[in-house]
Amino acid sequence: xxxxxxxxxxxxxxxxxxxxxxxxxxxxxxxxxxxxxxxxxxxxxxxxxxxxxxxxxxxxxxxxxxxxxxxxxxxxxxxxxxxxxxxxxxxxxxxxxxxxxxxxxxxxxxxxxxxxxxxxxxxxxxxxxxxxxxxxxxxxxxxxxxxxxxxxxxxxxxxxxxxxxxxxxxxxxxxxxxxxxxxxxxxxxxxxxxxxxxxxxxxxxxxxxxxxxxxxxxxxxxxxxxxxxxxxxxxxxxxxxxxxxxxxxxxxxxxxxxxxxxxxxxxxxxxxxxxxxxxxxxxxxxxxxxxxxxxxxxxxxxxxxxxxxxxxxxxxxxxxxxxxxxxxxxxxxxxxxxxxxxxxxxxxxxxxxxxxxxxxxxxxxxxxxxxxxxxxxxxxxxxxxxxxxxxxxxxxxxxxxxxxxxxxxxxxxxxxxxxxxxxxxxxxxxxxxxxxxxxxxxxxxxxxxxxxxxxxxxxxxxxxxxxxxxxxxx
Amino acid sequence: xxxxxxxxxxxxxxxxxxxxxxxxxxxxxxxxxxxxxxxxxxxxxxxxxxxxxxxxxxxxxxxxxxxxxxxxxxxxxxxxxxxxxxxxxxxxxxxxxxxxxxxxxxxxxxxxxxxxxxxxxxxxxxxxxxxxxxxxxxxxxxxxxxxxxxxxxxxxxxxxxxxxxxxxxxxxxxxxxxxxxxxxxxxxxxxxxxxxxxxxxxxxxxxxxxxxxxxxxxxxxxxxxxxxxxxxxxxxxxxxxxxxxxxxxxxxxxxxxxxxxxxxxxxxxxxxxxxxxxxxxxxxxxxxxxxxxxxxxxxxxxxxxxxxxxxxxxxxxxxxxxxxxxxxxxxxxxxxxxxxxxxxxxxxxxxxxxxxxxxxxxxxxxx
Numbered sequence: 001x002x003x004x005x006x007x008x009x010x011x012x013x014x015x016x017x018x019x020x021x022x023x024x025x026x027x028x029x030x031x032x033x034x035x036x037x038x039x040x041x042x043x044x045x046x047x048x049x050x051x052x053x054x055x056x057x058x059x060x061x062x063x064x065x066x067x068x069x070x071x072x073x074x075x076x077x078x079x080x081x082x083x084x085x086x087x088x089x090x091x092x093x094x095x096x097x098x099x100x101x102x103x104x105x106x107x108x109x110x111x112x113x114x115x116x117x118x119x120x121x122x123x124x125x126x127x128x129x130x131x132x133x134x135x136x137x138x139x140x141x142x143x144x145x146x147x148x149x150x151x152x153x154x155x156x157x158x159x160x161x162x163x164x165x166x167x168x169x170x171x172x173x174x175x176x177x178x179x180x181x182x183x184x185x186x187x188x189x190x191x192x193x194x195x196x197x198x199x200x201x202x203x204x205x206x207x208x209x210x211x212x213x214x215x216x217x218x219x220x221x222x223x224x225x226x227x228x229x230x231x232x233x234x235x236x237x238x239x240x241x242x243x244x245x246x247x248x249x250x251x252x253x254x255x256x257x258x259x260x261x262x263x264x265x266x267x268x269x270x271x272x273x274x275x276x277x278x279x280x281x282x283x284x285x286x287x288x289x290x291x292x293x294x295x296x297x298x299x300x301x302x303x304x305x306x307x308x309x310x311x312x313x314x315x316x317x318x319x320x321x322x323x324x325x326x327x328x329x330x331x332x333x334x335x336x337x338x339x340x341x342x343x344x345x346x347x348x349x350x351x352x353x354x355x356x357x358x359x360x361x362x363x364x365x366x367x368x369x370x371x372x373x374x375x376x377x378x379x380x381x382x383x384x385x386x387x388x389x390x391x392x393x394x395x396x397x398x399x400x401x402x403x404x405x406x407x408x409x410x411x412x413x414x415x416x417x418x419x420x421x422x423x424x425x426x427x428x429x430x431x432x433x434x435x436x437x438x439x440x441x442x443x444x445x446x447x448x449x450x451x452x453x454x455x456x457x458x459x460x461x462x463x464x465x466x467x468x469x470x471x472x473x474x
Numbered sequence: 475x476x477x478x479x480x481x482x483x484x485x486x487x488x489x490x491x492x493x494x495x496x497x498x499x500x501x502x503x504x505x506x507x508x509x510x511x512x513x514x515x516x517x518x519x520x521x522x523x524x525x526x527x528x529x530x531x532x533x534x535x536x537x538x539x540x541x542x543x544x545x546x547x548x549x550x551x552x553x554x555x556x557x558x559x560x561x562x563x564x565x566x567x568x569x570x571x572x573x574x575x576x577x578x579x580x581x582x583x584x585x586x587x588x589x590x591x592x593x594x595x596x597x598x599x600x601x602x603x604x605x606x607x608x609x610x611x612x613x614x615x616x617x618x619x620x621x622x623x624x625x626x627x628x629x630x631x632x633x634x635x636x637x638x639x640x641x642x643x644x645x646x647x648x649x650x651x652x653x654x655x656x657x658x659x660x661x662x663x664x665x666x667x668x669x670x671x672x673x674x675x676x677x678x679x680x681x682x683x684x685x686x687x688x689x690x691x692x693x694x695x696x697x698x699x700x701x702x703x704x705x706x707x708x709x710x711x712x713x714x715x716x717x718x719x720x721x722x723x724x725x726x727x728x729x730x731x732x733x734x735x736x737x738x739x740x741x742x743x744x745x746x747x748x749x750x751x752x753x754x755x756x757x758x759x760x761x762x763x764x765x766x767x768x769x770x771x772x773x774x775x776x777x778x779x780x781x782x783x784x785x786x787x788x789x790x791x792x793x794x795x796x797x798x799x800x801x802x803x804x805x806x807x808x809x810x811x812x813x814x815x816x817x818x819x820x821x822x823x824x825x826x827x828x829x830x831x832x833x834x835x836x837x838x839x840x841x
Contacts, residue, residue: 036639066841076841126839133839142665169663186833246834248646248656251669296669300654307654307671349674357678408812409598409606410681438606438635473636 032068037061040471046209048449048464055209055465057085062121072129078122084109104207108161114199116159116170133181140172141179141193143242143255145294145311146341148399148419149366152255152292152313155193155240157262159202163210163460164427165447173199187246195238198230200285201262203381213459217384218281224272227283230260252295255315260285265321265332266380286334289318305346314340323380325388330378336371355404366397382454389454397421411435425451425458443469526619536618542566548759553701554694556737559762561694565625594818596682601811608680609633615827618649625649627832631840640840644832651693660837667834676748682814683805687748688780697741705738705756707731720781721804721815727765727783734758750777761798779806787821
C-alpha cells in the first residue's frame with residue numbers, strides 16, 4: 001500500500017505544475033496549422049476483491065495536429081505517448097505472478113500496434129470536393145445512434161483492456177481505411193467505406209484482471225493460440241455502404257457492412273509437445289453480412305413529456321459465429337441474429353435540490369435475438385471446457401443514465417449509469433467531474449459489476465474499481 | 475349663337491402630361507418609400523432582399539416580423555407594439571441575413587474556409603474572480619424568405635477550451651413557434667452526430683448566466699407587459715451601472731447614449747416556467763434594442779442584472795450601411811456572485827453563408 005501511495009504522490013507531483021500553470025497553453029492556431037491535445041492521467045484501484053490494488057496508472061499525452069494544405073485538403077495526425085506505470089510500480093496481486101511475463105507489460109504498459117495505445121492513433125488526409133468528402137488514412141468510422149452498446153458501431157474493432165469502462169473514442173482500434181461521402185442534395189448522404197486493414201477485437205490475455213472468463217482458463221502452460229490473421233489482400237477487404245437522409249425533425253440511415261468477425265472462431269488443432277503438453281487452439285475469422293439501419297426523431301410532445309428525442313438502431317447479422325456444446329466439448333457454428341435498440345432522451349427542468357439546473361435522462365433498451373436458436377448454443381467468451389455457459393434465445397438489457405450540472409457556471413457535473421441485463425446482471429457507473437480550471441478537468445468515479453460469474457457483466461464482479469482522472473487540455 | 479364646348483387638344487395634352495408627371499412623381503415617392511427603413515434596425519435588410527421581405531410581410535407570410543418595417547408610434551406608445559418591435563430585432567438580429575444566392579457567392583469568388591461572420595469569446599467568472607474562457611465561431615442564416623418553413627439555421631463551433639474543441643451545435647429553427655427546434659450535436663470524441671432535444675427557456679446557455687430565454691426562445695406572449703415610463707440616460711443611471719460593477723465597455727455605450735430617452739417596461743411572466751418572476755427592461759427607441767434588463771424573483775428580490783453594449787457594424791456587401799450588433803453582454807447573478815461576459819469582436823451582417831454549412835455532412839468534417 002505504501003508503494004501505491006508513493007507512486008500516486010509522484011504522479012500527482014508531476015501533474016500538479018501543469019494543472020496549476022494552466023495559463024501556459026501549448027495549443028495554437030497559426031496560419032494553416034492547428035495544434036491541440038491533452039495530457040491525461042488516470043489511476044484505478046480495484047476494490048471488488050479481497051484486496052485493494054491498482055490496476056492501472058495510465059498516462060497519455062495526445063497531440064492533434066491539423067495542416068490545412070489547401071482550402072479543400074487537410075492533413076490530420078493524432079499521436080499518443082502512452083505509459084501505464086502500474087507494471088513498474090507494483091509487484092503484488094495480479095501483477096506479481098505475471099510481472100515476469102514481458103508480453104503482458106508490452107501489450108498493456110507501453111505502445112503496441114493495433115491497440116488503443118498505438119503511437120499513431122489517427123493519420124489521414126481529408127479531401128473536400130463539391131459533392132464528395134473523402135477521408136483516407138488511419139481513422140475511426142462510427143455508425144449508429146445509441147450509446148454504450150455496439151450494434152452498428154462495428155467498423156473499428158474494440159480494445160477490451162478496460163472491459164466496457166473506456167469511452168468508445170479510446171477503446172476503438174483505429175484502422176487504415178477510406179471513407180467516401182457523396183452528397184445527393186443538401187441533406188442526403190451516401191457513404192462508402194473500404195477497409196483493407198483487418199483487425200479483430202483485442203481481448204485481454206490470461207493474467208490480466210479484465211480477461212474474459214474463457215480466457216482465464218487458458219493458462220499458457222496448457223494452451224497455445226494460433227491465429228489466421230487477415231493480411232492486406234484484395235479478397236480480405238471489408239467494405240460497407242451507408243445511406244442517410246435528414247428531414248429536420250427526423251433522420252434515418254440504412255447500413256450494410258461486409259466484414260470479418262471481430263471475435264474469433266476457435267477450433268482445436270491438436271497438441272503441442274515442445275514444452276510439455278499443450279493444446280493448440282486456432283483462431284479463425286469468418287465473413288459476416290451486417291444489414292441494419294438507424295433513426296432519430298424529435299418530438300415536441302411525447303407521452304406527456306415536452307421536448308423528447310427518440311433514437312433507435314437495429315442490425316441483422318447473417319453468418320455470424322458462435323459455439324455449441326458437442327460430445328467432444330464445444331464446436332464453432334455459424335448463426336444469424338437480430339439486434340435492436342431504442343433510446344429516449346429527455347431533460348427534466350423542474351429544479352430540485354438534487355438537480356438544481358435540470359436532470360438529463362436517457363433510457364435505452366436493447367434486445368438481441370438468435371434467429372436459428374438451438375438449446376445447445378453456448379457463449380464462447382464465457383464458456384470453459386469444464387463449464388459451458390448456455391446462451392438464451394433472447395437477451396434484454398436496459399440502461400438508464402442521469403446527468404446534472406452543479407455550482408455556478410456548471411463546473412461540477414454528476415453522472416450515473418445503471419445498466420441491468422437479463423439474469424440479474426448490474427453495471428453501475430457513477431462519476432463526478434469538476435472543472436478545476438478552464439483547461440483542467442478532474443473526475444472521480446467507480447465501476448461496479450454484479451451478477452452471476454458466468455454472465456457477461458457478472459464475470460467482472462471481482463473487478464469493481466474506483467478511478468481518479470486528471471485531464472489537462474493543452 | 476350657342477358655342478360648342480370642345481376639349482382643346484392642348485388641354486388634353488396638358489392633362490396627359492400632368493397625369494404622367496404625377497404618376498412618375500408618385501411612383502418615385504413609392505419607390506423611395508420602398509427603400510426607406512423606418513428606423514435603425516439591428517440588421518437592416520439589404521437592398522437585395524428588401525422587396526421580397528416587404529412582399530412577404532404584405533402577404534402575411536412574415537406577419538410576426540411586420541415591426542421590422544413598421545415603426546411603433548413613439549408619441550403615443552402602445553406597450554405591446556414596443557415589445558413586438560423589440561422582439562423583431564431580437565429574433566432578426568439572431569440570424570445574420572444571408573442572401574441565399576449561391577450563384578452570387580460563386581461570382582464573387584468568396585472563400586468561406588477559415589472565415590466566420592460571428593466570432594465570440596465567453597468568460598464565466600466566479601465570485602473569487604477566477605475566469606474560465608471559451609471561444610467559438612458561429613454562422614447563421616435567415617430563411618424567412620424561402621418556402622421551407624425555416625426561420626433560421628445556425629451553427630456554432632467551439633474553438634476552446636480543449637475539452638470541447640470543435641464541438642459543434644447546429645440548430646434549425648422554424649417559423650412555426652409551436653414546433654421544436656431541431657438541434658444536432660457533433661462531439662469529435664463521439665465521432666457521430668447526435669440529435670438533442672430543444673432546451674427549455676430556463677436552461678443555461680453553455681454554463682453561462684445567460685439562458686435560452688435570453689438568447690433565443692423569448693416570445694412576446696410569454697409575459698404580461700406594462701409601460702412604466704421613460705428615463706433619460708444620465709448620471710443617475712450611469713452611476714447605478716458603476717455601482718453594480720458593470721463592465722467598462724458597457725458603461726461606455728451608455729455614455730454614448732447620454733441624453734437619450736429610453737422606455738422602461740415591466741414584463742411579468744405568465745406561466746411561471748422561469749426561476750424569476752418579472753423583469754424590468756430599458757428600450758432604446760433608436761433601434762428598439764434593450765441594453766439593460768433587471769430580473770426579480772417572486773419576493774421582489776433582484777436576482778440577475780443583464781447589461782449590453784452595442785456597436786454599429788457595416789454590412790458585408792455595402793460598407794456604407796450598418797446594423798446594430800451586440801458588442802458586449804455582461805450578466806451578473808446577484809445570488810451566487812457568478813457572472814458572464816460575452817464579447818463579440820467580429821460580427822458581419824449579410825455575409826453569404828452557403829446552405830451546405832448547415833448540414834450533417836459539414837458537422838462530420840470537424841476533427
